[in-house]
Amino acid sequence: MSLGEVIFVVICLVVALGALGAVLSNSLIYAVFFLLLTMGGIGGLYIYLKTPFLAMMQILIYLGAVGVLLIFAVMLAGPFWRRPKERGPFLKGVAGLGVSLLSFILFWRVLRHHPWEVGPQGEVSTSRIGRAILDRYPFAFELISLLIVASILGAIMLGVLSRQGPPKAEED
Amino acid sequence: MRRWLREQFDRYFGSDPVRLLFALGGLFFATLVVLALLYWVVGKVVTAGLEAWGWDLVRLLLGLLGVMVVVFGNALFLVWAERKVAGHMQIRIGPKEVGPYGLLQSIADSVKLLAKEIITPRFVDRPLYLLAPLLIFVPCLVAMVVIPFDARLQVRDINVGIVMILAFSSLTVLAIFMAGWGSVNKYSLIGGVRSISQSIAYEIPMLLSILPVVMMARSLSLKEVVEAQSPYWFVLVQPVAFLIYFVCAVAETNRTPFDLPEAESELVAGYHTEYSGMRFSLFFLAEYTNIFIVCALATTFFLGGYKGPVLPGVVWFFLKTYALIFVIMWFRWTFPRVRFDQLLNFSWKFLIPLAMANLLVTGGLLKL
Numbered sequence: 001m002s003l004g005e006v007i008f009v010v011i012c013l014v015v016a017l018g019a020l021g022a023v024l025s026n027s028l029i030y031a032v033f034f035l036l037l038t039m040g041g042i043g044g045l046y047i048y049l050k051t052p053f054l055a056m057m058q059i060l061i062y063l064g065a066v067g068v069l070l071i072f073a074v075m076l077a078g079p080f081w082r083r084p085k086e087r088g089p090f091l092k093g094v095a096g097l098g099v100s101l102l103s104f105i106l107f108w109r110v111l112r113h114h115p116w117e118v119g120p121q122g123e124v125s126t127s128r129i130g131r132a133i134l135d136r137y138p139f140a141f142e143l144i145s146l147l148i149v150a151s152i153l154g155a156i157m158l159g160v161l162s163r164q165g166p167p168k169a170e171e172d
Numbered sequence: 173m174r175r176w177l178r179e180q181f182d183r184y185f186g187s188d189p190v191r192l193l194f195a196l197g198g199l200f201f202a203t204l205v206v207l208a209l210l211y212w213v214v215g216k217v218v219t220a221g222l223e224a225w226g227w228d229l230v231r232l233l234l235g236l237l238g239v240m241v242v243v244f245g246n247a248l249f250l251v252w253a254e255r256k257v258a259g260h261m262q263i264r265i266g267p268k269e270v271g272p273y274g275l276l277q278s279i280a281d282s283v284k285l286l287a288k289e290i291i292t293p294r295f296v297d298r299p300l301y302l303l304a305p306l307l308i309f310v311p312c313l314v315a316m317v318v319i320p321f322d323a324r325l326q327v328r329d330i331n332v333g334i335v336m337i338l339a340f341s342s343l344t345v346l347a348i349f350m351a352g353w354g355s356v357n358k359y360s361l362i363g364g365v366r367s368i369s370q371s372i373a374y375e376i377p378m379l380l381s382i383l384p385v386v387m388m389a390r391s392l393s394l395k396e397v398v399e400a401q402s403p404y405w406f407v408l409v410q411p412v413a414f415l416i417y418f419v420c421a422v423a424e425t426n427r428t429p430f431d432l433p434e435a436e437s438e439l440v441a442g443y444h445t446e447y448s449g450m451r452f453s454l455f456f457l458a459e460y461t462n463i464f465i466v467c468a469l470a471t472t473f474f475l476g477g478y479k480g481p482v483l484p485g486v487v488w489f490f491l492k493t494y495a496l497i498f499v500i501m502w503f504r505w506t507f508p509r510v511r512f513d514q515l516l517n518f519s520w521k522f523l524i525p526l527a528m529a530n531l532l533v534t535g536g537l538l539k540l
Contacts, residue, residue: 056335
């Protein structure tokens with residue numbers, strides 16, 4: 001294994017570790033920080049693939065913006081009695097399996113059946129990325145911005161939920 | 173001491189001479205194996221590195237060493253300068269006992285900090301508490317790597333240098349929040365939360381005020397931004413952007429009048445209340461390095477960086493940077509601390525629309 005491959009494997013391990021930690025940790029704050037570890041690791045993968053611009057954008061957006069907002073949301077979230085009702089373990093398991101199966105099939109199909117073309121080797125320049133986003137793939141680019149709509153909706157929901165007072169029974 | 177050593181020795185190896193022999197032999201072999209492994213790994217890395225990058229690697233290591241020197245030298249100087257400036261602003265003299273003009277004062281201070289006991293409070297959230305002082309230092313070092321101190325004096329000219337600095341500088345907030353949360357102290361936590369909302373509010377106009385510069389220089393490399401300012405500095409073409417950037421820089425480094433995350437009179441010391449000794453001084457060092465970095469960036473983006481007549485570039489660069497730092501210190505003794513709603517309103521209702529308008533006008537004029 002060459003040095004580059006070793007680095008690649010280490011980054012992959014970091015990403016996997018962060019993802020596992022985010023899912024398995026009990027504390028919400030730790031889950032957020034593990035998620036940020038995963039995001040940083042993905043930034044490392046971009047550097048490995050010689051697209052420093054994408055890597056920096058990954059860090060700027062996912063560590064700087066989304067991460068800080070997540071922590072902010074954790075701080076703003078109401079106390080525990082306002083948590084939505086948790087489903088039973090059976091429903092949770094079915095939902096988890098369904099989602100992972102769906103995404104697995106999706107990734108499998110995309111990876112196997114898409115005609116991948118290997119572009120020219122070497123560093124990808126910023127202007128080429130800009131042209132690709134705005135000329136060739138504007139639809140995908142706009143689709144990604146749904147993320148922002150979803151997060152705004154989530155923020156509004158949190159705001160509305162925290163405006164309700166505590167239930168009367170728990171006050172005395 | 174000797175008795176204790178002997179007890180430890182007995183505990184691990186016993187008094188039986190044969191066991192002792194085996195233990196020593198094992199230790200010897202273990203050391204050999206570890207040394208061989210280390211030698212092999214280091215050799216591999218060094219040869220691979222030299223093959224891949226050649227003398228670039230040596231240059232990089234030297235550059236990193238230089239960065240460390242600048243970081244520590246700057247912090248030592250700024251601690252002294254801050255006290256001296258504060259003194260003269262209040263018609264006092266400031267430090268004068270240690271060395272000529274009190275110049276060695278900060279060295280004495282750092283020796284004191286090194287000698288202090290490192291206390292870990294019992295109920296802290298240990299991983300976060302210990303990680304925070306280390307993490308807060310990463311963005312400082314990363315930013316130092318790409319700043320051009322002179323036309324040829326730059327550790328690495330990365331073609332996305334500006335994005336890199338901005339991306340990593342947002343990590344500072346995460347580290348501050350880690351410190352605030354990990355300390356399990358209400359003052360620390362309030363400091364951390366304040367820091368987050370402040371950073372969200374001021375990062376946006378900061379980015380928006382740098383974008384016109386990038387548009388005019390047509391590059392994301394710091395060196396090319398400096399080179400693009402050859403007839404006149406960008407501060408003449410973009411005065412609004414410069415002012416917005418400078419206000420945001422003061423806010424991002426948590427300096428007065430925006431020092432709410434560590435407001436002494438309200439929060440003890442804010443997010444670093446529970447830290448002592450070297451851990452505290454790491455926060456301190458990071459803060460002074462951040463001040464240097466934002467001023468160095470202001471110099472690079474708006475004041476022509478290392479460009480200037482007669483004197484060599486490095487001198488010009490440091491002159492401009494320290495002049496800006498002096499202005500920031502001046503702010504501290506001129507403006508009272510703002511209230512929190514004033515702070516947020518100022519950014520969201522004034523700075524962001526202004527920066528947007530500035531960006532639009534710049535874009536329109538460039539396309540004309």
